[in-house]
Amino acid sequence: MSEPHHDCCEHHDHHHELVIENLCVHYRNIVALDKINFATSCGNRVALIGANGAGKSTLIKAIAGLVPRSSGSIMWRRTTVKKWSREFAYLPQREEVDWSFPITVRGLVEMGRYPQTGMFARFSKSDHDAVDAALETLDLVDLQNRQIRELSGGQQQRSFLARAIAQEAHVLLLDEPFTGLDRRASTQLAELLERLAQEGRLVIASHHDLNSAPSLFDEALLLATHQIAFGPAKEILSETNLNTTFA
Numbered sequence: 438m439s440e441p442h443h444d445c446c447e448h449h450d451h452h453h454e455l456v457i458e459n460l461c462v463h464y465r466n467i468v469a470l471d472k473i474n475f476a477t478s479c480g481n482r483v484a485l486i487g488a489n490g491a492g493k494s495t496l497i498k499a500i501a502g503l504v505p506r507s508s509g510s511i512m513w514r515r516t517t518v519k520k521w522s523r524e525f526a527y528l529p530q531r532e533e534v535d536w537s538f539p540i541t542v543r544g545l546v547e548m549g550r551y552p553q554t555g556m557f558a559r560f561s562k563s564d565h566d567a568v569d570a571a572l573e574t575l576d577l578v579d580l581q582n583r584q585i586r587e588l589s590g591g592q593q594q595r596s597f598l599a600r601a602i603a604q605e606a607h608v609l610l611l612d613e614p615f616t617g618l619d620r621r622a623s624t625q626l627a628e629l630l631e632r633l634a635q636e637g638r639l640v641i642a643s644h645h646d647l648n649s650a651p652s653l654f655d656e657a658l659l660l661a662t663h664q665i666a667f668g669p670a671k672e673i674l675s676e677t678n679l680n681t682t683f684a
């Protein structure tokens with residue numbers, strides 16, 4: 438939140454929890470990310486901003502350990518991220534999720550415990566307690582027995598966040614979380630992300646509304662395959678930077 442300003446020269450500064458150095462990702466012959474460098478820590482909400490195809494989703498998936506690095510490194514708490522771990526919770530773009538999948542809200546949140554319990558293991562009291570606490574935090578107690586396909590977009594998003602909380606993930610990787618939400622749901626999500634960050638999580642989200650970005654996020658990374666700028670959202674989202682990003 439009130440982290441001091443870290444410019445691009447400080448990425449060797451290893452007291453940050455997430456440190457990304459010279460990250461490149463290729464899809465066969467397509468360069469999706471070229472030399473990304475930034476470092477941040479829990480307590481922050483980081484916006485990834487760039488035009489369509491700029492590499493926002495790729496960066497989210499790379500941090501989640503879901504797409505391989507071509508070169509460079511991603512360190513989380515001094516350990517190289519090579520594959521998915523329960524420290525990371527990934528929420529894909531809305532259209533990539535199969536919302537018709539038959540599962541209740543509680544069932545979805547229980548999936549957050551599988552990395553700890555294994556899929557067929559019995560839930561212990563502490564697992565049930567973690568699920569109850571996550572449902573409580575996300576205000577989903579009354580909806581817990583509903584099918585996710587019967588929920589509004591905002592409620593579906595909260596269900597996924599509840600799964601992340603039950604998983605005890607520290608890094609929330611969200612692809613366009615505000616897209617498709619009405620004003621009330623957006624405000625609710627904004628408050629929630631602020632609270633989750635304050636409680637000690639790192640929120641990283643792609644975001645395309647430039648007007649709301651400075652109030653919703655602490656830091657911003659401007660992307661156009663390569664990195665245009667990274668720093669405090671209010672400073673980084675300058676007209677000059679945005680013109681370069683969306684040139």
Ligand SMILES: Nc1ncnc2c1ncn2[C@@H]1O[C@H](COP(=O)(O)OP(=O)(O)OP(=O)(O)O)[C@@H](O)[C@H]1O
Binds near residue numbers: 464490
């Ligand atoms: N699975 C894939 N195979 C090949 N190329 C891909 C794949 N996924 C993404 N790309 C390419 O990588 C580049 C970055 O895509 P990415 O989806 O990360 O961008 P984005 O900023 O999230 O875009 P959008 O705002 O449209 O969601 C694009 O050129 C895209 O076409």
